[in-house]
Amino acid sequence: MLKLDPDWDALPAETPASIRKLVRRCLTKDRKQRLQAIGEARIALENPERDESVAASAPSRSRPGWVVAAMFGVALAALSLIHFREKPPALAAPVRFQIPAPGNSTITFPFLSPDGRKLAFFGAGGRLWVHFLESGESRDLTATNGTPFWSPDSRFIGFPLQNKLKKIEATGGPSQTVSDLPGSWGAGAWNQDDVIVFGAIPGGLFRVPASGGVPVQITAFDPARQERSHYWPFFLPDGRHFVYIRASNDTEKSAIYLGSVDAKPEQQSSKPLVASNWGPEYAPSADPSTGYLLFMREGTLMAQPFDNRRMELKGQAAPVADEVSDSGGGTGGFGAFSASTNDVLVFQRGATPDQQLTWYDREGKVLGTIGEPGDYPGLALSPDGTRLAWSKRSGRASNIWLLDLSRGTSTRFTFGSAKDTDPVWSPDGSRIVFTSDNDLYQKPVSGVKDAEVLLKSSEVKHATSWSRDGRFLLYTMIHPKTKESIWVLPLEGDKKPVPFPITELRASQARFSPDGHWVAYISPQESGRPEVYVRSFSMNSAGTASEASGKWQISNGFAVDPRWSGDGRELYYRSPLDGKVMAVEIATNPVFRHGKPQPVGPLVLQGPYSGAWDSTADGRRFLAPAAKSGPEPFTVVLNWQTGLRK
Structure with a gap:
C-alpha cells in the first residue's frame, strides 16, 4: 500500500x-x-x-x-x-484570522465555547451576543449585567441579570433562572457534572447546581492577605478542581489559587499558584496529563504548563500575545482572551486610548470638544464649571490631572506610583479629595502643599461627594461583611466617620443635594438591579447621622451615576444598558416629591466606565468621553499551542 x-x-x-x-x-x-x-x-x-x-x-x-x-x-x-x-507529519502551524467586533459595542471581551465553534461577547446596550464561527452569523441573545460563561457541551451560556444567575441556549430562546446572586457578579464556570461555581463580590465563591438551587459558599476571604474579592473560577479537566483569582487590596498579594468544589471555605488551599491580578483560564493539550494555565502579566498573555495529576505548575511561562486588553485598563480584573478545549484561542488587543472629551446639549447635539484624546475613566467638573479633574492611567498607576477648560491646557495634580482615582471638588473649588489606593487624601488645587491623609484604613474607599457647606464628605466603603456601604466623614471636629443610616445592605455612589438635606445613591438590594434612591440627611448633636425620615425610588430601570442639577430641581442618572441620560424633576417644599423619569432628549453617553461624565450646574450641557474609533477586532488563532513549541 x-x-x-x-x-x-x-x-x-x-x-x-x-x-x-x-x-x-x-x-x-x-x-x-x-x-x-x-x-x-x-x-x-x-x-x-x-x-x-x-x-x-x-x-x-x-x-x-x-x-x-x-x-x-x-x-x-x-x-x-x-x-x-514513516516519519510523523509536522504539527499543524498556527493559523490566524480576525473577526471585526460590532462597531457600536462598548465592551467586547470574547468568551469562546469549549468546542471552539462559537464566540460569546458583549454588544452595545449591555446585550449578550453569540457569533457562530462556521457560518459567520451573530445573534443578539439577551440583556446581561456581567461576563458570560459556557456549559461544557457548548449548548448553554450562563450569565448574570437583575441579581439573578441565569442560563440560555446559545441558539436563542427564553432564559432560565438558576439562583439568586448573593453579591456583585464575579464570573462563573460550569463543569461536566452540571455544577456551577461563581464569584459574588464581596463574599467569595459559591457553588450551585446548573438545574437550580441555593448557592453554597466554598471560599472565604483571608483577612491576613487583605483580600477583597474571589472571582473568575475556571474548571480543570477533573471537573472537581478549578483555578481562580484572590484579589487583595495590596495588589502584590493578588494571586491565582487552586480550589475544590467539594471543599469548605476553611479547607481550600492557601498556596498561590502564580502571582497575578487577572483572572485565569485553563486549556488542555494533546497530552492528557498536562495542560496550560493562561494568565495575564503586565498586558501580556502567558501560558505555563500545568500538571493535571499533581495539580501544580511546571516548566516556564511563555508569552502568547502582547498588548492584550483587560477590564481594568492594565490594573487587573480579567483579560480579553479565551481558549477552547481543541486548541483554539481568541483574544482582543487593547485599543490605543483615543477617547475625546465632548460637550453635548440636552438634545444630544455635539457642541464641541476639549483636551487631547486619551483615556478618561472618571471625571468631575469644578463647581464653577471652569476646570475638570480626571484620573489618568499610566500602566498600573493612576494620577489626577486638571484641565483648564477655557485655555485647553492640562496639568498633573498628583504624582507617584499609587492608584489615584475619584476626584471630588470642595464647594469653593480650592481643594480636591481623592482616593489613593484604598485611602482618602485631600490636596489644595494651587499645589502649594502636598496631599494630606483624611482617612486611612484597610477597607477600600471611594470618595463620592462633598456637602456644599464644606462640613461632610460622602464615600463608599467596601467591606467583606457589610459589602458596599455609604459612610459620612465629618471634616470638622474629631473627624470620625459614621455610617449613613439606610436599610440596604449594598449601596454606593452617594451624592449630596445642593442644599445638603438630601442624598441620592444607588442600590440593587430591593429590585435586584441598580436603582437610584433619595433619602434625607442630617447630623444630630451626638455627631451621628440621624435616621432618614423617608426613602424614594427615583428610577424605574437600571440606573447608575446620580447627579444633581445646580439648583436641586433635577436629578440625572445614566442607564448602564443603553447609555441614555434620564432627568427627574425634584421638589422639596413642603415635602419631598419627584416626577417621572424622562429622557434628556436623545442624549446617549456610552462608555465602559461608571462616573465618566458630568453636567454643568444649569443642566444645559453634558461632558463625556467619546471614542474616535471602533473597538479592536477579535484575533482567532487555530493550533495556538504549536506556536509555543517553536
Missing part, C-alpha cells in the same frame, strides 16, 4: 459509503490526502456522512455495533501501519 493504492473494489458490497470513504482516507498513497490522526477516524465514525447514491439504492438499516468496531479496527490498523512506517 505504500507503493500503489489498494483495490477498493475488494471491499464487501454492503460496506457503508462512510466507511469506504474513511478507509480510503486511511490507506490512500497521497500523504496530503491521508488521515493524520486516529481521532479524526473516531469523529468520522461518530458522525458519518451518508452517500446519497448508496442511500437511494440500498434499504435503510441500522449498523450493528460489532461491524462498526471491526471497521474501526481495520482503519486503526492501516493508519497505525502507515504512521509507524
